[in-house]
Every structure is written in structure tokens, then in C-alpha cells.
Amino acid sequence: MATFALLLALLSLMDSAYGGSFTTDLIHRNSPASPFHPNPTRGAAQRSILWARHSSRKIRSDLIYGGSEYYMKVAIGSPPLETFLLVDTGSDLSWTQCKPCIKCYQQKPPIFNPRNSSTYETVQCRTRLCKSLLGTRCGGDDGRACNYFYKYGDKSFTRGEVAVETFRIGTPPGSTITVPRIVFGCGYDNGGGFDSVGSGIIGLGGNGPFSLISQTNGSFSGRFGYCLVPESSKGTSKISFGEDSVVSGPGVVSTPLISIGLDQFYFVNLEGFSIGKTRFLYGNNSSDSEAKDSSKFKIMVIDSGTSLTFMPSQFFDSLESAITAAVALPRVRDPNGELDLCYRSLGGKINAPIVTLHFAGDADMALNVGSTFLHSAENQVCVTMKPTDQLPILGNFAQMGFKVGFDVRNRTVSFMATTDCEVQ
Template identity: 45%
Template sequence: MAATFNLSSLIWFALTLVFTFAETNNNGGRFTADLVHRDSPLSPFYDPLESHFDRLHNAFRRSISRMNYLKTIFSPSSSGPAKLLQAPLVPTGGEYLMNISIGTPPVVLIGIADTGSDLTWIQCKPCKECYKQKPPLFDPKKSSTYKILTCESRYCSALDDGKRCESHMNLCGYSYSYGDNSFTEGSLAVENLAMGDSTSGSPVTLPNIVFGCGHDNGGTFDENGSGIIGLGGGSLSLISQLSSSIKGKFTYCLAPISSSATSKIKFGAPSFNGSSPGLISTPLIDKAPATYYYVTLEAISVGNKKLPYTNSLKTDYDFVEVEEGNMIVDSGTTLTFIESQFYDKLATVLEKEIGSQRVSDPKGVFGACFRVKSKNEDHLPVITVHFSGNADLKLQPLNAFIRVEEDLVCFTMVPSDSIAIFGNLAQMNFLVGFDLEGKTVSFMPNDCSKQ
């Protein structure tokens, strides 16, 4: 049974807004918005009949589904650009929601915020085919600020083979497909997009944001959401479009799953500087596709035992050097995925460090689980992730282990035969700051439930 949800609660939930952004904003283009985990009681996806463990396992399944799709993007046998015609996102894979309104007058919507996607899109009237959604559909004919882009616009050109132009009208269309045969097609347009500033209490409007107005959409999309908010690194993403105002910087702080607090995303200068205690920074690596945020994983330590990381996408596993950009930082993936052969070595060291024999995960998701009598995880070892640039990130037990049954704790890193992913469990209770101009991503310990 789905959680009950109506328009009045949606309007309260979304903090509707009318304000002017960027140059006229007293914060100089900085603002902070809420990120609501899809399993939070504040989320329209929340089902009160599910147990805590049910929600966890659903998140793990979404994580596996997302990784399976990413394999089609990063597989060595992939044919390159042809694969990039598909949107780099599993439709139900995003874990965080953002509250927005769009148009003039504004229509209140909820979108999945995703660092693994570029194009922001929503469902629009008239619908050739639309999946059922609870929020109202956006009707561009009723907005005074809606405008379809021409085929010659630079944003239309950025669609590459996803571009669909009607030559007789010279209007830009788009077509995206997903790994599970879901799809969205429609017009590439500009519109005012707005969201609440949870720090100042003043809502902000982002004028002339490029987005997809989807008139033909179908597949596995959930009826509680209205589309996708693209926070990736590509030229069509919201981050790239705001780059001149936010100086290519955004920061988020993900509250632990056990917390009832909302997480935060800040656009503009981060809440830390080079002298902040515990701050570590690692280079962002330029790779294709540009959607993703690539870093270089050099090693992982269990306690004091350090294991150099190598990537079996190369043939000579025991002798290859670490590949630059071998991991992506992704808020939309719950678990952390690492190379399979390396994982086996890491799990063996972990078993010795904990002093308890591994047991099988009844759900078949995790490769290293342990029966524990203690109700806390204080006895579990600190896991240190060593990124390039001498960036050693110490993960606390809440980042690296999760209780999936009353007496069963599992390691939140799992094996993969594709690119590694640094998932959101590993990022919780850190300020995670991206600087796309300086080409770094930084991590600083923080209590994200108290922001």
C-alpha cells in the first residue's frame, strides 16, 4: 500500500517560491535546498507499512539495478558514442528528492535529484503518452515564461544523437531511453525553475533553465515523482547551467539513514575552506561521459592493513598500475562498488580484523556479513579510502557497515566487474564539496543531521 499523499501536503512540502536568483540575490548566487531521502517519512515514496529493513533492502536492490545499467555505459565491449544515446540513469534509481516549482505562475513538482544525470526533465501537457503521476502535470501553454529552443541553439546541439528536430518548425526536440526500456521524449525548452532556500527562508527562482518538457514518457517511473533534476557534470545539467553564478561549486551533506533530518545541498561556495579540520581533497578527473564525477581510488585500508587498489578491466591484474578516474562519486547509488578480485582480498582482511567468520547474506546482496551480538558497531574496524592527492578518507562504522537484521551486520562495499562507485552510505555525515573550476572534490566530517 502506498503512503497517502495529496496536493496540499505537496504544496507544504515543496516550499513554493518567487524570488530572483544570481546577480540580484544578496547571497551572491549561493543558496541551500533540501534533499529528502526517498525512504524518509517526509517523502511521498514513504510506505509506513514497510519495516526499516524492508526499506534498506529496497534501496540495495535499486543500487544493484543502477550498477547493472552503468555496466552498459562503462563496459569495455561498449561501442562508445552509440551507448551514450541512453540517459545515464535508471529511472527509479535516484535516492534523493528535490522540491521545485516551474513556470509562471509556478506549478509545484517533485523531482529525483541525481548526480548521475544531466538533463532535467518533467512530464508536460499535452501527453501523447504519460505515466501516471500524483502531482499536477505542467502545462507550458499556461506559463508566460516557457519557450522552446531552436535547433541551432548550443543546448540543442549538446543533445548529440538524442536531438530530434522538426525542420519545418526549427524547434528542438529530445529523445532519451533508459536501460530498462523506459523513455522520455519531448521539447527542449527554457523556463523559470524555483526552489526554497532552506537557510535564509527566502525562495529563489532560477531563470531560463534548460529542461526537457516530456510529452511522451513511459516505463518504470514512480507516480509520486514528476521527473529528473540533473546534477551531473555535462553541459545540459543544472550545475553547468548555473556555473557562472555558483562558480562551479556545490556541496551536499547527507544525513544518516537512521536520522529523520533532511539532507542539504548548497549551490555556490562551500561551508569549509582549506584550513578546515579533517578536510581532504582529491582531483576530479576529466573522462567521458562527462556526466559523472571521476576520482582515483589508490588503496583501501582495514584498520592498519593497507591494500593497493587495481582494476581488472586491465588484463594483468597483479601487475597493473592504478587507472586514473577509476571510481565515480554518486549520490544516487546506495552501496559502494569495487573491483571483484580486489574485493575478495579486502573481505579476507576484513574477516581477520573483525575476528568473526563471514556468513552468507540471506538476501544475496552483500559479499561479507557477520553475526554480531552487540547492538552497536563500535567494535568494527575503521575503513580508510585512499584517494589520489594524499586524500585519506576515514569511514566510520555507519559509512562502511549496515545492520540488515537484528544480529547481522554487512559490509557496504560490494564486488563489481565494472567501474567502481563511491555510494551515498559512504558519504553520509560528510560535507561533500565539488569544485568544477578547480577540478576537486572534498570531504569533511560533519553531523549532517544538525544542518
């Protein structure tokens, strides 16, 4: 097993392999480009709500897996085995299900068998690399393997061994890259609400040492971004690394990434929102002293693995009242009991005001009406936001129709509205 320092040195040499820049497709689970049968959007909302989880720091939060999922095609091992991994900016460790399974959930891609790969290498439990990942212990047949265990808030879990392996990322015959010696989890015991579309997760979270962004920092300078199209679109969502991910042009705005000690999450300061031309700021309409503690409620997590946007409960009340006053349609109950704010609308059409989020640094993000209001059932639309008493989240519905670029080294994230994710 290479030492931790040698591993970092190997990762720093990857510039020469693909020039420090790379773009590939993101595949929505229900899109025409998906190799799997479409599933209804209702499931997306339900999974988004149910996947409340603990972070790897054991901090309770409402960060969510599942939802309106976007997957990246990845080939693992030598010879490579193709699979699909859920792209998640709210997680650092990447993992896939592995044979021999103690318990594996049903997945449509074939399950990776490390015994068939000549480049698979188990991380030893007494190494610095193993000790830097929380929740590890010694295991395996000889008691020397680095075993991990992640348990999430809905009792879903993944358990296995930490290893290094070659990943080929991308969608042939288009652009692909080969990344040697990626640290990942080989999960032999996994269960809960994971979707059968993919075999695991690819973690793009913050500064955690096991994030794909940290592991490719020497090549991509801590920069990546994506552009998400709605699942009904004929266009293709994209994810970029390095120079390709820089967001520039008319209308681009940037806001600082906030560091609060949770390495794997991307935090920003949300100062308020607008419904049409009416602006609301934190604490302005509440007598609750806790609600006026802006330091608690202004923090929001940007999470590509969550579909819905979660707003602080006391702040959601103002949003709900403002939208209800502006939308001249009768309120209805969501028959699935998942979404809070729904209206009866013939054909799913709605004349609604634009919701704008106001981030620190005068970074205003005017959300698309089509992603704010979900055509969730026949003659019904629902707002893709919910209240939370935990960490607020900017989900991927809200991010549709934007180029989003992260610069982890310089601690900024940029947004720019677009109608074409194909244009760089």
C-alpha cells in the first residue's frame, strides 16, 4: 500500500494525463438519455424527503440523498466495469457495491468484483490514510483491512473496505479520463433507500480528503461545475472539471463559500428572497428571538444529490404566504403528502411570480418558474420547496437552468442562467 504522501504525489501527476480540464455528461435517471426505464417524478420528491441522513461528522442534518438524481458513468477497475454513480456534492467518500455481497440492494448495472481487477488494492487499517476517515476499524480475513461503516438518518447504510482503484470517468465514445489510485469504499453490506439505477455514490464534497475534488486537486485546481437540464429536456446535463468549469459571461454572479468546520459541505450565506418584486430578509417578519439569530439561518448548503430546496421553517412561512397571495389558483392537498404548497392547475400550467434567492455579495439567483413549480400530478403543480428545522439546502430542482461553478481553492461559487448546457 502506498503511503498517504505517495498517494498525494501520484494524484499531483495527473495533469499530464488530461490537461487539467474535462467535461462529460450527467445522466438524469428519467431522461431520454438514461439507459433505464423512466420513473415518475413523484418518486423523486418522496426519496428527497425520506433520505434525511447524518453527515460523516455525526452532525444531524436534513441533507438528502436521492431525489431528482443525476448520475455519472464510471468504469471501475482493470479490466474496467461500467456502472453509474450518483453525483453528490454533499458527500465526500465515493463508494460502490462489491462482490461478494453480504447484503446488497438491487442494482441494474453489474456489481463490481474486486477479485477480477488487477489494479484493486486494499488500504491497510493502521495507515494514516485509513485513520483520516471517520468510522473506520480493522477488519478483513487477516484483521488488517481498513473497514468503513456509514449509517444515514433513515437507517440506510453502506459497509465495506476502503481501497484504491483505477476509475475511468466519462461517457464513451465522448470524452473520458482515467484516474489511477482513487480512494473509495468497496461496499459489501448496503441497504435502505438506494436507487437501483446506480451502484453507489461519487462524492464531490468540499475539502474532505476522500472527495474526488480533493483527490484530483493537483490536476483540476479544486475547480468543478455542472449545468443541469430538466428531466423532460432533450438537452444533456454536463459536469466539468478544471478550466472547463469556470463560469463566465453576462449575468454571472459569485458568492463566497463559508467554512464552518464541516469539510464535505458547500455552505453559502442566503440573506433573503424575493417573490416577484417583494423582498424578504431574515428576521424582518418574526418576533422569535431565535429566528432573528441570522448566523443560524443564513447558512445554506448547495447539494446536487437533493431534489427539493429546504428553507428554515419560520422563513418558509413568509415564502408560502407571498406565493399564495400572488398565485390566483385554488390550493389543494398533495395526495402523496410530500409537498406543502400545491395548486390546482389545468394541464399543469401556472402564471406564477419569479422566486429570487439573494446570496451574500449581491449574488441574486432568479429561479426558473418551471423548476420552482413541479407538475406533480394531473392538473396539479407544487412548489419544490419545504420547511426545515435543520440545515437549509439548495436542491437540484432550483439549480436547473444554471451553470454552477465551484472554486474550492478560492472559496467561491458562481451562478449564471443559461438555456443551453452544451455551450461552454
